[in-house]
Amino acid sequence: MTPPDATSPRRRKIPTAAVNRLPVYLQILSDLQLTETTQVSSDQLAALANVNAAKVRKDLSYLGTYGTRGVGYEVAFLIYQIKRELGLLTEWKTIVVGAGNLGSAITVNGGFASRGFPVVAIFDVDPRKIGSKVGDLVVRHLDEMKEFVRTNAVHIGVLAVPSTAAQAVADELIAAGIGSLLNFAPVVLTTPSSVSVRNVDLGVELQILGYHEQSRGQSATPRPARV
Structure with a gap:
């Protein structure tokens, strides 16, 4: 598949929440590429990213890419598309x-x-x-x-x-x-x-992690009272 021009303008604005997930997908896809994985389904990507598959498909649709039913997404091209969207095909000093x-x-x-x-x-x-x-x-x-x-x-x-x-x-x-x-x-x-x-x-x-530890019923050492 021939990639489109890397400098071509974005067709529509991507929601911030979706942008925040793109680096996560990129890391997962890069790891998959290292294992010579060439195709990935939205279900697989969702499980690895800890989100639901519908959200993955919606996020990737903003890039103008849609997976093939029964086949999924081409890993290498999806990496290219995410890098292009995040501006990673150029250097940012x-x-x-x-x-x-x-x-x-x-x-x-x-x-x-x-x-x-x-x-x-x-x-x-x-x-x-x-x-x-x-x-x-x-x-x-x-x-x-x-x-x-x-x-x-x-x-x-x-x-x-x-x-x-x-x-x-x-x-x-x-x-x-x-x-x-x-x-x-x-x-x-x-x-x-x-x-x-x-x-x-x-x-x-760390405070957020402390909340999650407490919500799981974990006990911690009491903090000393300040004088």
């Missing part, structure tokens, strides 16, 4: 602000580059960190960020900074021309509607 443990770990994670999100620079304001190396990158001062973004066509900024600094850093990234932010600080950012923000609050995720 990414920078990290915050050269602490979290920012450094994100910077040296080779998995981002392999998925089309190469980290091309890391910034900080701590004089003790400026000039040091994180992986193959030298930590730059945040004052250099605006010019770097402009000359290197950077699209995504990762905030790995304390919550007290997150809004100011976000403002600087947006002013520099960054259109998408991945925020690890436990704070809600105020941004223009044209800027896309994804928040990753590890504390919130």
Whole structure:
């Protein structure tokens, strides 16, 4: 099957919930491809993604693809379609602000580059960190960020900074021309509607897991009372 032009415009807007599931499908399909699986049914994909088959079929229909009854979907082509929809057929240069443990770990994670999100620079304001190396990158001062973004066509900024600094850093990234932010600080950012923000609050995720543990009747060590 000949793929359509990767730059062809999307025919209709995909609901956010469906977009959020596409990376899950992509990972599953990529794993299946490694096992030389060439076809997958909506029922199989649904079971692996822990959603119902009707939802899978609806999500994939937004891509303009429909499975063949009794055969299912072609794994390789479905991978291509999802990558095209998620913009993964191109590279999205990414920078990290915050050269602490979290920012450094994100910077040296080779998995981002392999998925089309190469980290091309890391910034900080701590004089003790400026000039040091994180992986193959030298930590730059945040004052250099605006010019770097402009000359290197950077699209995504990762905030790995304390919550007290997150809004100011976000403002600087947006002013520099960054259109998408991945925020690890436990704070809600105020941004223009044209800027896309994804928040990753590890504390919130742990609290949700705590709820599920409690709902299963699990017991935990009581927290000491605060004085």
